[in-house]
Amino acid sequence: MKPVILPPHQLRCFYQGGARIAALRGDGGDESWSPEEWIASTTPRYGEVVAGLSALPGGQLLREAIQADPGSWLGAEHVAAFGADPAILVKLLDAGERLPVHVHPTRDFSRQHLNCPYGKTEAWVVIEVTGDDPHVYLGFKDDVSAEDLRALVDSQDSQGFLDLMHRIPVEVGDSIVVPSGTPHATGAGVFVVELQEPTDFSILLEHKPFDIDGETKGHLGIGFDLALQAVKRTATSLDELASWRGHLDLTKPADQPQKTMPPIADPYFRADLVRPEASAAVAAGFGVLVVIDGAGSLDGTDGPVAITSGDVLAVPYSAGEVTVTGNVGIVWSRPPAPDEAGKGA
Numbered sequence: 001m002k003p004v005i006l007p008p009h010q011l012r013c014f015y016q017g018g019a020r021i022a023a024l025r026g027d028g029g030d031e032s033w034s035p036e037e038w039i040a041s042t043t044p045r046y047g048e049v050v051a052g053l054s055a056l057p058g059g060q061l062l063r064e065a066i067q068a069d070p071g072s073w074l075g076a077e078h079v080a081a082f083g084a085d086p087a088i089l090v091k092l093l094d095a096g097e098r099l100p101v102h103v104h105p106t107r108d109f110s111r112q113h114l115n116c117p118y119g120k121t122e123a124w125v126v127i128e129v130t131g132d133d134p135h136v137y138l139g140f141k142d143d144v145s146a147e148d149l150r151a152l153v154d155s156q157d158s159q160g161f162l163d164l165m166h167r168i169p170v171e172v173g174d175s176i177v178v179p180s181g182t183p184h185a186t187g188a189g190v191f192v193v194e195l196q197e198p199t200d201f202s203i204l205l206e207h208k209p210f211d212i213d214g215e216t217k218g219h220l221g222i223g224f225d226l227a228l229q230a231v232k233r234t235a236t237s238l239d240e241l242a243s244w245r246g247h248l249d250l251t252k253p254a255d256q257p258q259k260t261m262p263p264i265a266d267p268y269f270r271a272d273l274v275r276p277e278a279s280a281a282v283a284a285g286f287g288v289l290v291v292i293d294g295a296g297s298l299d300g301t302d303g304p305v306a307i308t309s310g311d312v313l314a315v316p317y318s319a320g321e322v323t324v325t326g327n328v329g330i331v332w333s334r335p336p337a338p339d340e341a342g343k344g345a
């Protein structure tokens with residue numbers, strides 16, 4: 001198979017953003033309330049059956065195509081390690097406003113309470129920022145008691161939450177891993193490629209300023225008493241934060257893929273920058289690509305595919321080793337390596 005250029009798949013959400021996705025993708029989508037594009041998704045939105053799943057150009061759902069031929073799409077080693085599932089969800093996320101403070105469950109919590117083997121550790125690769133002071137919020141600066149956390153949720157004290165959290169300035173090329181359980185919020189003006197475990201589990205600590213019924217939809221249907229047990233209430237130290245971050249000059253060419261993520265991401269996903277000086281070879285394997293600028297070509301087993309800025313693609317394992325040429329930049333996301341199966345929390 002050849003790499004497949006995917007049609008637009010921007011989703012409406014309860015928070016604002018999306019203009020930069022429309023600009024990058026050139027698809028003229030709704031620019032105010034569609035801040036997420038789910039790319040090569042085999043993960044439905046929470047509580048939905050089909051919504052959230054990506055389609056191939058002919059209309060077939062990618063998930064069906066993979067289930068029909070997992071070896072070609074994912075490779076035997078991946079299937080042996082993770083099953084007939086890409087084990088990754090990739091999005092473009094254009095935060096037009098600060099997102100609510102929220103948390104995703106760990107794998108243990110998901111297994112115990114949500115009947116799912118995946119939690120949702122996620123990570124951001126910052127590809128564009130606007131405003132004077134782009135930033136994110138991540139982790140509590142000090143330990144927070146269960147009573148204090150509950151009081152903040154009950155009172156919906158937005159500033160109270162933000163005051164407790166690390167506020168981290170970000171710039172283009174930063175990568176930030178958000179381990180499951182860690183409270184976080186992306187700030188306005190931050191445009192990222194977002195990598196996640198393949199679930200849509202979010203616990204909304206903050207919901208009042210947003211257009212969503214948080215009392216009903218904020219706790220995954222298990223109630224806040226239980227849902228808040230998923231929150232890492234202990235302090236996140238500066239050393240810990242440093243181990244969750246990486247940085248790469250996204251404009252710098254190299255004739256091999258450049259790892260964007262710190263090692264803590266390894267059990268969950270991989271993301272490389274591919275920006276060849278002459279050409280760069282990427283090993284065979286399922287990939288989810290965002291072409292962030294330029295134009296070029298992907299040449300695999302079944303011949304070349306021309307790519308240009310704003311394209312997003314799914315690369316099947318059976319494309320083989322792919323040679324990238326051209327003046328082009330790609331954020332190339334992949335599932336964890338098969339030998340990472342069973343690691344992570």
Ligand SMILES: [Zn+2]
Pocket residue numbers: 102104122184
């Ligand atoms: Zn999140």
